[in-house]
Amino acid sequence: MSLYRRGMDSDAIRISDCSKSFGGHRILTQISLRIESGERVAIVGPSGSGKSTLLRLIAGLECVDRNSGDIVVLGHPIQTRGRISKKIREVRTRIGVIFQQYNLVGPLSLLTNALLGAAGRTPVWRMVTGRIMPSDLQAARDALSIVGLSDHALQRASTLSGGQQQRGAIARVLVQGAHVVLADEPVAALDVESCGRVMRHLVELNESRGVTLLITLHQLDLARRHCHRIVALKSGKIVFDGTPESFDDAVAQQVFAC
Amino acid sequence: MSGVRYLWMGLTALLVTWAWNGADIQPMQLFANADNILEYGADFLPPDFTDWRLYARETITTVQIAICGTFLAVIAAVPFGLLSAENVVPSVIYQPVRRLMDACRAINEMVFAMLFIVAVGLGPFAGVLALAVTTAGTLGKLFAEAVETIDSQPVLAIRATGASRLTEIIFGVLPQVTQLWASYVLYRFEANVRSASVVGMVGAGGIGVVLVEVIKGFQYAQTSAVLIILIGTVTLTDLFSAYVRKRIA
Numbered sequence A: 001m002s003l004y005r006r007g008m009d010s011d012a013i014r015i016s017d018c019s020k021s022f023g024g025h026r027i028l029t030q031i032s033l034r035i036e037s038g039e040r041v042a043i044v045g046p047s048g049s050g051k052s053t054l055l056r057l058i059a060g061l062e063c064v065d066r067n068s069g070d071i072v073v074l075g076h077p078i079q080t081r082g083r084i085s086k087k088i089r090e091v092r093t094r095i096g097v098i099f100q101q102y103n104l105v106g107p108l109s110l111l112t113n114a115l116l117g118a119a120g121r122t123p124v125w126r127m128v129t130g131r132i133m134p135s136d137l138q139a140a141r142d143a144l145s146i147v148g149l150s151d152h153a154l155q156r157a158s159t160l161s162g163g164q165q166q167r168g169a170i171a172r173v174l175v176q177g178a179h180v181v182l183a184d185e186p187v188a189a190l191d192v193e194s195c196g197r198v199m200r201h202l203v204e205l206n207e208s209r210g211v212t213l214l215i216t217l218h219q220l221d222l223a224r225r226h227c228h229r230i231v232a233l234k235s236g237k238i239v240f241d242g243t244p245e246s247f248d249d250a251v252a253q254q255v256f257a258c
Numbered sequence B: 001m002s003g004v005r006y007l008w009m010g011l012t013a014l015l016v017t018w019a020w021n022g023a024d025i026q027p028m029q030l031f032a033n034a035d036n037i038l039e040y041g042a043d044f045l046p047p048d049f050t051d052w053r054l055y056a057r058e059t060i061t062t063v064q065i066a067i068c069g070t071f072l073a074v075i076a077a078v079p080f081g082l083l084s085a086e087n088v089v090p091s092v093i094y095q096p097v098r099r100l101m102d103a104c105r106a107i108n109e110m111v112f113a114m115l116f117i118v119a120v121g122l123g124p125f126a127g128v129l130a131l132a133v134t135t136a137g138t139l140g141k142l143f144a145e146a147v148e149t150i151d152s153q154p155v156l157a158i159r160a161t162g163a164s165r166l167t168e169i170i171f172g173v174l175p176q177v178t179q180l181w182a183s184y185v186l187y188r189f190e191a192n193v194r195s196a197s198v199v200g201m202v203g204a205g206g207i208g209v210v211l212v213e214v215i216k217g218f219q220y221a222q223t224s225a226v227l228i229i230l231i232g233t234v235t236l237t238d239l240f241s242a243y244v245r246k247r248i249a
Helices: A002-009 A051-058 A088-092 A109-120 A126-128 A134-146 A162-176 A192-209 A220-226 A249-256 B002-022 B028-032 B034-043 B052-083 B092-105 B109-120 B124-148 B152-159 B167-199 B207-217 B222-246
Strands: A011-022 A025-035 A040-044 A070-073 A074-082 A097-098 A180-184 A210-214 A229-235 A237-242
Touching: A002 B052, A011 A051, A011 A210, A025 A051, A025 A192, A025 A210, A025 A237, A040 A051, A040 A220, A051 A074, A051 A180, A051 A210, A074 A088, A097 B222, A109 A134, A109 A162, A109 B002, A109 B152, A109 B167, A126 B167, A134 A162, A162 A192, A162 B092, A180 A192, A180 A229, A192 A210, A192 A220, A229 B124, A237 A249, B028 B034, B034 B222, B052 B124, B052 B222, B092 B124, B109 B124, B109 B167, B152 B167, B167 B207, B167 B222, B207 B222
Parallel strands: A040 A210, A040 A229, A097 A180, A180 A210
Antiparallel strands: A011 A025, A011 A070, A070 A074, A229 A237
């Protein structure tokens, strides 16, 4: 709980002067960004602009370059100068990540996948023997009901459609009880109807639970419609940071022009 | 281009000739002693099943050796497979584990059987240990290869929830490989039923012991009976294993 309160007091995410290169090729250059608690922020930009990399850095799934700055989430350091924090696992339990390709474990049931949201706070032996805390089991059932998948709880994740799998991934985040959710192109692989549904669930997370939402999108209309703030990346640099209203077509053209 | 092809053909011919001489191949011997071979062949017929109870009992022992050998091998192969997969552990761990598995595989189960007979005495247990060691090496390698082909993204998603490394492996890696692993285990079990009859020939229990006795005693009618039972057993095992593998695929 202390994590949450601290997060409420200050920024949910603070990135200071972070760069990232892969094999000599620079992906992100000196990014500094503050996201306040409860904000709903879209990151837009052409493909290859570094959107996904930025989210992975925030989740501590990648290291920033050695000579660059640090990333703090909910008041706890994620990484500093290319070193992942030793307490990363503890902080990660509060950060939900949603991936473009859903990343559910295909052969496991949807319910088990949702329960994996509790993996960070549940000892391995409890997970393996199925002695899950009743509250977690209830949370998983509730989460599946919220995303409208109760009827599919015992179905293998791989047998579900893309839209259903992505809603399953949202259920996993709900069980996790994340305070910050990083969604990496969550609707890029979905049809229009599923896309609308997934976006509604994400907005709902933010509005009713106060979850800070950082979401990368390549559809500008979705970013404008659903987010409070838009951050645009181009060639690894922030080229725009403002309200959806001020992100007009002229700005968009500049961002997406080659 | 054709010059290179002729060169390869020439080299192949040279290699076979060299080996032919070394292996002392004398095809004419087959014809020169044709009478002997026919007479020898006739001794095998008709098969003599008088001792079928003994053969059946020993065949069952052979299958039991194969089951236990495979079972023990799986217990070792699971950690071997995980600890020798590039995407699970760093090279300081997977390199030595791979070399250990190489050693298990490099030596034939016959040789291991003879060594284990010295250690634990004549009988099926030596056969079980011999099969377990070689199969652990083979299965470990196959298991590791299966682990190396998994989709890493779901594992990453579990890591992102703050889960421990062990949880990642149990819930992210294992569910993706169990089906393939099961199919490999059945395949090795098939092979182990065949191998179990061979390790018996050096005294490590089962039908192999009987087989070597009847051959050495020139009891060819009994030999053919044992061989027929062996062929039947191996065929049944193969059919069973193929059926189960098809069902789980």
